[in-house]
Amino acid sequence: MLSRRTLAASALALSASLLAGCARDRAPAVDYVLLNGQKASSQQWTGKVMLVNFWATSCATCVKEMPQVIATHNKFKGRGFDTVAVAMSYDPPAFVAKFAETRQLPFGVAIDNTGAVANAFGQVQMTPTTFxxxxxxxxxxxxxxxxxxxxxxxxxxxxxxxA
Known part of the structure; x- marks a missing residue:
């Protein structure tokens, strides 16, 4: 049978490890190119709340959720919130451009040709994945x-x- 002191020490150690798990990871430093050819960087996100959505035109769930991503962006955009949709490296750029145009996406759309952005965010492979x-x-x-x-x-x- 464990003593109260051992139980208390175990509980304290568990609490400390759980609190340590609350530390947040920093978003990776990434550079990317938007559909319009503009170069952008995660450094531009400082001071904003950002939604980074990894998606593909061939992903049914991505296509289904996109109207809600648009609505979310439109609801909060005037208050220090922004969105970037990162198309996966396997998504043909022409498909991405057509999708963005026909759906009138109101936020930046990046084409991750090399997969570098997805890799920087922890090797994102499943879509949609949103941060x-x-x-x-x-x-x-x-x-x-x-x-x-x-x-x-x-x-x-x-x-x-x-703040």
Missing amino acids: LINKRGEIVKRYVGEPDFAALHGLIEQLLAE
């Missing part, structure tokens, strides 16, 4: 698959309210 990044450049949440958009909006509200 929510706070104003300090820390990854707050990673979604694999379609997010619960109501919960996502609540989290964005919290992050926008932070």
Whole structure:
């Protein structure tokens, strides 16, 4: 039978390890090119809450969720929020451009020709994969698959309210 002192020490150690797990990873430093040819960098995200959505035109879930990604962007864009949609390296650029044009995507669309952006974010392979990044450049949440958009909006509200 364990003593109270051993149990207390174990509980304290567990609490410390759980708190350490709360430390957030910094978003990687990445450079990318938007569909319009403009060069961009994650350095431009400082001070903004960012939604980084990895997607593909061949991904049914990506296509299905895109109207909600657009609505999310439009809802928060005037308050220090921005979105970048990163097309996967296997997605033909012509398909990406046509999709962005026909759906009138209101945010930056990057073509990750080499896969460098996906690799920098932890070797993203499944689509959609979406990252929510706070104003300090820390990854707050990673979604694999379609997010619960109501919960996502609540989290964005919290992050926008932070100093």
